[in-house]
Amino acid sequence: MKNIKSNNLDFRKLSLRHIVGFLCVVLFASCGNMKKSTYFYEAPDSIYNSSQFENLEDTLNENDLLSISVSSVNKEAADMFNTSNQVGASTATVSGVLGQASGYLVDKTGNIRFPILGEIKVEGKTKQEVRDHITTMLTEQKLLLNPVVDVRLLNFRVSVLGEVLRPNVFTVPSEKISVLEALGLAGDITIYGNKERVSLIREVDGNKILHHLDLTSSEILSSQYFYLKSNDVIYVEPRPSKVAEASVLRPWIPVALSIVSLGIITIVNFR
Structure with a gap:
């Protein structure tokens, strides 16, 4: 009887250690995810100057x-x-x-x-x-x-695609819009969107330029890409976890977990 109580006590201590360890893992994972999910994570209060790019007037092109x-x-x-x-x-x-x-x-x-x-x-x-x-x-x-x-x-427009709530092409009557305002018009980045890797496609002198933006960094606030130009395309990439969910292996995960659970139950009952 004493051995049983001792075993139960050891089991409880072991379970408590596992629970604490699990909570620590969840806590650290949450901190990492918070950085990836938040705009300008831990950016200090400061003045970010992008006015040198704000009033740069573009030249007109065919089909304007x-x-x-x-x-x-x-x-x-x-x-x-x-x-x-x-x-x-x-x-x-x-x-x-x-x-x-x-x-x-x-x-x-x-x-x-x-x-x-x-x-x-x-x-x-x-x-x-x-x-x-x-x-x-x-x-x-x-x-x-x-x-x-x-x-x-009249046709100053920007396109917002990818992991946003409402992908669309938006015409901007004021002829001035920032990347954050464009994302706001599209309903913001979804929980599956990667704020650390937002692609901006811009045409300059007949050439397409691709630039990646990190919206978790305050550097975007003073970047030449903060204000968009006509016909700019914003593409929000999905997180790797979203891609994994869409993989062919994803449907088999519940089946595998069920088999493992059944195996554990069988071993415990027939000991």
């Missing part, structure tokens, strides 16, 4: 859709330059709803067709340069007195 409005002291004379925003294109708004936008489409030769002024080369120029060019033409040809020209990009 422009809105160009002209105003002047003579409203009736200016109206003739505001009647040809007729080219339509389907766009997805930030809410994901398809809409119809109209404006001046940059053709394959890099030109737009503007009322009275005819074809204007805009490819490779910034919006400011196009604005100044049209203003100069209107003034030099004495078509308007003190013209005011405004140029906007």
Whole structure:
């Protein structure tokens, strides 16, 4: 009887050690997972400067859709330059709803067709340069007195794909959006998404550039990739655990566990 009690006591001590050990493993695993699941994990309070990249204006490209409005002291004379925003294109708004936008489409030769002024080369120029060019033409040809020209990009869009809640292509009316705002529009990264490896695909001078972002690091806040450009693609990679779940071995794990459990029960009962 004494031996039985002693064995039970030893068993309880052994079980207690196993439980404590198991809890320690879970605790350390949770700390590791917390770092991978949290934006800017352990980033100190500081000032992160990305303003040097915020206002860099991109040049216009083929298939860009422009809105160009002209105003002047003579409203009736200016109206003739505001009647040809007729080219339509389907766009997805930030809410994901398809809409119809109209404006001046940059053709394959890099030109737009503007009322009275005819074809204007805009490819490779910034919006400011196009604005100044049209203003100069209107003034030099004495078509308007003190013209005011405004140029906007109607199809500024970014794509967010991968492990996010709502993958989509988003058109951004403000023409300014950060990588975090884009992920917010897509419903944020899911629990299966890898915040340490978010891919950014960007086209520069006809070449596709692939850059990997680590959103658990505060370095992204001062990166040139913090603010997105038109036609950027964000892809959130799945965690390795998500890939493992989708493997062919995954369905057999419950079967294997059941066999092991049955074997243990059989050994214990027939001892």
